[in-house]
Amino acid sequence: MLNTNWEKVEEADGKSYLIKAFNFKNFIDAFAFMTKVALLAEKMNHHPDWANIYNKVVIKLSTHDEGYTVTAKDLALSEIIDQIKL
Amino acid sequence: MLNTNWEKVEEADGKSYLIKAFNFKNFIDAFAFMTKVALLAEKMNHHPDWANIYNKVVIKLSTHDEGYTVTAKDLALSEIIDQIKL
Amino acid sequence: MLNTNWEKVEEADGKSYLIKAFNFKNFIDAFAFMTKVALLAEKMNHHPDWANIYNKVVIKLSTHDEGYTVTAKDLALSEIIDQIKL
Amino acid sequence: MLNTNWEKVEEADGKSYLIKAFNFKNFIDAFAFMTKVALLAEKMNHHPDWANIYNKVVIKLSTHDEGYTVTAKDLALSEIIDQIKL
Numbered sequence: 001m002l003n004t005n006w007e008k009v010e011e012a013d014g015k016s017y018l019i020k021a022f023n024f025k026n027f028i029d030a031f032a033f034m035t036k037v038a039l040l041a042e043k044m045n046h047h048p049d050w051a052n053i054y055n056k057v058v059i060k061l062s063t064h065d066e067g068y069t070v071t072a073k074d075l076a077l078s079e080i081i082d083q084i085k086l
Numbered sequence: 087m088l089n090t091n092w093e094k095v096e097e098a099d100g101k102s103y104l105i106k107a108f109n110f111k112n113f114i115d116a117f118a119f120m121t122k123v124a125l126l127a128e129k130m131n132h133h134p135d136w137a138n139i140y141n142k143v144v145i146k147l148s149t150h151d152e153g154y155t156v157t158a159k160d161l162a163l164s165e166i167i168d169q170i171k172l
Numbered sequence: 173m174l175n176t177n178w179e180k181v182e183e184a185d186g187k188s189y190l191i192k193a194f195n196f197k198n199f200i201d202a203f204a205f206m207t208k209v210a211l212l213a214e215k216m217n218h219h220p221d222w223a224n225i226y227n228k229v230v231i232k233l234s235t236h237d238e239g240y241t242v243t244a245k246d247l248a249l250s251e252i253i254d255q256i257k258l
Numbered sequence: 259m260l261n262t263n264w265e266k267v268e269e270a271d272g273k274s275y276l277i278k279a280f281n282f283k284n285f286i287d288a289f290a291f292m293t294k295v296a297l298l299a300e301k302m303n304h305h306p307d308w309a310n311i312y313n314k315v316v317i318k319l320s321t322h323d324e325g326y327t328v329t330a331k332d333l334a335l336s337e338i339i340d341q342i343k344l
Contacts, residue, residue, distance in 0.1 A: 027125075027296075027299070027300055027305050028122050028125045028126065028300060029122075031121065031125065031296045031300075032118045032119075032121050032122045032125075033118075034292075035117065035118050035121045035207070035293075036114050036115075036118045038211065038285075038289045039113075039114045039117065039118075039210065039211060039214045040114065041285070042211045042214070042215050042285055042286060042289075043214050043215045047285050047311070047312045048310075048311075049309075049310075049311045050309065050310055050311075051307075051308065051309040051310075052306075052307075052308055052309075053305070053306075053307045053308075054305045113210075113213070113214055113219050114214060117210045117214075120206075121207075121293070124199075124203045124297065125296065125297060125300045127199070128199055128200060128203075128297045128300070128301050129300050129301045133199050133225070133226045134224075134225075135223075135224075135225045136223065136224055136225075137221075137222065137223040137224075138220075138221075138222055138223075139219070139220075139221045139222075140219045199297075200294050200297045200298065201294075203293065203297065204290045204291075204293050204294045204297075205290075207289065207290050207293045208286050208287075208290045211285075211286045211289065211290075212286065
């Protein structure tokens, strides 16, 4: 099963990840979103590979312990992130 | 002028403050709101006197340098906080 | 057992809580500390009753589901908060 | 003048940036550091291009309004970030 709100990228070396870009009004809104994701990720003990510039946040999810592939943990985190309203 | 979305409390000793209570769905939403307020307050160099329990945040605003009275700084911060959407 | 770094307050109505005050250099340091506590508290699903003014943070811990008394959950959270270095 | 604690990268197309990697004990410490940087950056109205995975934070600084080159704003922010203690 896939969360079709996220793009799944499969690399040549067998690694894969889910990726999604988020846009906000400004840095404050972007960082408040990141704070929510941080609280959820720490609670699940599964953390994103993410980047931010001003109002943009790009999140990549994969499971490092499973050879950097997409697992149920990544799907679960992607769905929880999608439920965040800002 | 007053921001009538906030209650103005006047104490016997001449001190006064603006106060408003905010309710959220859960702790994560409450703390993300606090993060936005923190970013705005630090930027204005004017900080709230605030408390949180789980999904509730109570904010009191007064200007300590002006004898703990309500000044234009408090009105400005109250209006900016009111514009935060979550 | 008690965490003697925190004061235990017992109220007339049988309620009790642990309380401790923390002082920082400025608001930024105080709020970064609060962010760490928030991440830990959400992970434990046990949240503080806390207040902040500028560089000061006061944390009260009790278990609402257990009649607002001090339980093992509060001791655990108090010890984890004591381990936070800033 | 340069902040020699940061590497200056000059790209072929004339763009340049300062870059520095930071390592922490865990995600909580990394995110608390990011919260401090966020508060400082918003206050200066100059924001980083940054990425995080678990306990690692990589920060790139350049001034987008000045053709993505390193300006006094980037030096100022780099020096303020270096003063953050965790």
